Amino acid sequence: MPTRRDLANAIRALSMDAVQRAHSGHPGAPMGMADIAEVLWNDYLRHNPANPHWWDRDRFVLSNGHGSMLLYSLLHLSGYELGIDDLKAFRQLHSRTPGHPEYGYTAGVETTTGPLGQGLANAVGLALAERTLAAQFNRPGHELVDHWTYCFLGDGCLMEGVSHEACSLAGTWKLGKLIGFYDDNGISIDGKVEGWFTDDTPGRFEAYGWHVVREVDGHDSEAIKRAIDEARAVTDRPSLICCKTVIGFGAPNVCGTHGVHGAPLGDEEIQATREFLKWEHGPFEIPREIYSGWDARARGKQLEAAWHERLAAYRKAHPEMAAEFERRMKGALPERFAQHAEEALAEAVDESAKVATRKASEQALNRLGPYLPELLGGSADLSGSNNTKWEDCAVIGGAKADADGNYLHYGVREFGMSAIANGLALHGGFIPYTGTFLVFSDYARNAIRMAALMGIQQIFVHTHDSIGLGEDGPTHQPVEHLGSLRMIPGLDVWRPCDAIETQAAWQAALERRDGPSLLALSRQGLVAQQRTDEQVALIRRGGYVLAEPKQGEAELILMATGSEVAIMVEAAERLADRGRRVRVVSMPCLEVFQSQPADYREAVLPAGVPVIAMEAAHPMPWQALLGDRGRVIGIDTFGESAPGPALYEHFGINVDAVVKASTTVI
Numbered sequence: 001m002p003t004r005r006d007l008a009n010a011i012r013a014l015s016m017d018a019v020q021r022a023h024s025g026h027p028g029a030p031m032g033m034a035d036i037a038e039v040l041w042n043d044y045l046r047h048n049p050a051n052p053h054w055w056d057r058d059r060f061v062l063s064n065g066h067g068s069m070l071l072y073s074l075l076h077l078s079g080y081e082l083g084i085d086d087l088k089a090f091r092q093l094h095s096r097t098p099g100h101p102e103y104g105y106t107a108g109v110e111t112t113t114g115p116l117g118q119g120l121a122n123a124v125g126l127a128l129a130e131r132t133l134a135a136q137f138n139r140p141g142h143e144l145v146d147h148w149t150y151c152f153l154g155d156g157c158l159m160e161g162v163s164h165e166a167c168s169l170a171g172t173w174k175l176g177k178l179i180g181f182y183d184d185n186g187i188s189i190d191g192k193v194e195g196w197f198t199d200d201t202p203g204r205f206e207a208y209g210w211h212v213v214r215e216v217d218g219h220d221s222e223a224i225k226r227a228i229d230e231a232r233a234v235t236d237r238p239s240l241i242c243c244k245t246v247i248g249f250g251a252p253n254v255c256g257t258h259g260v261h262g263a264p265l266g267d268e269e270i271q272a273t274r275e276f277l278k279w280e281h282g283p284f285e286i287p288r289e290i291y292s293g294w295d296a297r298a299r300g301k302q303l304e305a306a307w308h309e310r311l312a313a314y315r316k317a318h319p320e321m322a323a324e325f326e327r328r329m330k331g332a333l334p335e336r337f338a339q340h341a342e343e344a345l346a347e348a349v350d351e352s353a354k355v356a357t358r359k360a361s362e363q364a365l366n367r368l369g370p371y372l373p374e375l376l377g378g379s380a381d382l383s384g385s386n387n388t389k390w391e392d393c394a395v396i397g398g399a400k401a402d403a404d405g406n407y408l409h410y411g412v413r414e415f416g417m418s419a420i421a422n423g424l425a426l427h428g429g430f431i432p433y434t435g436t437f438l439v440f441s442d443y444a445r446n447a448i449r450m451a452a453l454m455g456i457q458q459i460f461v462h463t464h465d466s467i468g469l470g471e472d473g474p475t476h477q478p479v480e481h482l483g484s485l486r487m488i489p490g491l492d493v494w495r496p497c498d499a500i501e502t503q504a505a506w507q508a509a510l511e512r513r514d515g516p517s518l519l520a521l522s523r524q525g526l527v528a529q530q531r532t533d534e535q536v537a538l539i540r541r542g543g544y545v546l547a548e549p550k551q552g553e554a555e556l557i558l559m560a561t562g563s564e565v566a567i568m569v570e571a572a573e574r575l576a577d578r579g580r581r582v583r584v585v586s587m588p589c590l591e592v593f594q595s596q597p598a599d600y601r602e603a604v605l606p607a608g609v610p611v612i613a614m615e616a617a618h619p620m621p622w623q624a625l626l627g628d629r630g631r632v633i634g635i636d637t638f639g640e641s642a643p644g645p646a647l648y649e650h651f652g653i654n655v656d657a658v659v660k661a662s663t664t665v666i
Helices: 004-022 028-043 065-078 084-088 118-137 155-159 161-173 201-208 221-233 267-277 288-294 297-317 319-330 337-350 357-371 414-427 438-454 481-486 499-511 533-541 564-577 590-594 598-604 620-626 644-650 655-665
Strands: 059-062 149-154 178-184 211-217 239-244 375-379 407-409 431-437 459-463 492-494 517-520 544-547 556-560 582-586 611-614 630-633
Touching: 004 028, 004 065, 004 084, 004 267, 004 288, 028 065, 028 149, 028 178, 028 221, 028 288, 059 065, 059 118, 065 084, 065 149, 065 288, 118 149, 118 161, 118 178, 118 319, 118 414, 118 438, 149 155, 155 161, 155 178, 161 201, 161 414, 178 221, 201 211, 201 239, 211 221, 221 239, 297 319, 337 357, 337 499, 357 375, 357 459, 357 499, 375 414, 414 431, 414 438, 431 438, 438 459, 438 481, 438 517, 459 499, 481 492, 481 620, 492 499, 492 590, 499 517, 499 533, 533 544, 533 590, 544 564, 556 564, 556 655, 564 582, 564 611, 564 655, 590 598, 611 620, 611 655, 620 630, 630 655
Parallel strands: 059 149, 149 178, 178 239, 211 239, 375 407, 375 431, 431 459, 459 517, 492 517, 556 582, 556 611, 611 630
Antiparallel strands: 544 582
């Protein structure tokens, strides 16, 4: 009968063997946290290796994702579809065991981690999703949603500022079913952290409103078990268990040093470790009794079966709510959503007027929100500026009575907000959207990137999209942001030119299930453009012909996004008065347009016809698109503080600039 230490040593052996075979990796954290993981996974974690997507499973997040072999070892040992050959292929091309855990690559990996602190923020989102779903669907005698979120984290996670943003909110929201395990080993890549990290971490989390279990021996299974029991008994606030561990535990000559953090142990040290741990088995060799001690398949099957019995009873008692719960967890839009969306678009066409697209976005939410109970929005202290809080919003707070809502006040926490919302998306049952100014996408950028990397649905509502915001000046005027965001693979960046394009952009973002969308919206009012029904339908293709010359084929194409489309329409009229044949192309989403068939793209931007593109932003993405076939009018300097119209004139984002440029390209 294997002991707990024997079971934990299997993690240590697999981790050091995989890192050694790959010639790279991080053995220190897996070896140091193995005892904590053994207790949590074998005594507490409710999961089913045969069905990693069981809706009411507990969620486990490894925020210190560099220690990925800890998670891969746990998944392999407990019975997930991750064989020993997968562990041998650690960090190799196309393997299911990449260097950091990646969502979608490996069954049982709940989120992609690696950028430190973000996994912790994702865990806050996962726990928030559980609490909100429970408030929305649980009924007396029917606890349909009832699971925990557990998160492993290290010193590096807590040094990152996103940990403050997310954990402060977790305390405010009183997420009592979130438990973090702090791997307090005092070591990071550069050595002992006492030279750069001397925070009173327990005091810090107590100040956030967390329950803290201090000074737990991370290598004493009984102490770990007592700490988890204590944390689970406190359900009115999140808990942090501070575990004192030795990094690289078991490696006798390098444990407790930064040398074991991120490098293979080497053959001699691995042999010494086997002797120290009394592990008498070869590389990647796990005895049958160890596998038996870890196997969670039978228990997981029973746990899920018991939950399905609860679901069946819930269906009987509350059939309509059960159907709604299943729809939302499957990620399906309501049955008649497409019809509602088309009606909303027609309404936007009928009501079109000069309006800021941030206001048009609020109007779109008011039209679509009542049909989407899964919408869970919020803003980083800019609700009134982002117009993200629509008419039927109910704010989620820390009190139990406030848990059943659909809107979050994140405070001034752009990064934390975006990473938490990624956790909401990963959990299932929600379509999260988040609001801030476009210029502050810099603060949120890595979470935006992670949403794109994971291919999850989040809608980023980023307003005040250009110099048009005016007097706040260059600190608040985005210049390089649109271009840099368009460079993120898998992110659709929409910059609509009026209320109709805004409505269409929202519909596209809501219907897109395989990745995030970003809506870049104006502060200033934008003129409503005239379109045929056919043109309205083409907005969803990312780019389309908005206006054609009255006679003959176009000899010049004017192309723009957002607020600059109106300038191009006016410029086309002036050039027409001079006898020029001009086409105007609106390009609300370059990424979607570039994904269209070649014949459609050619029909919109035919080869051989020169193009002038305009955007009140850095010209680089348009230069890359056009090459030598045209001119780009943009801004490659920072802005100024002045009223918006004055800035457009100052920077030459105007009709005169287009007319002048036309003389050089025709």
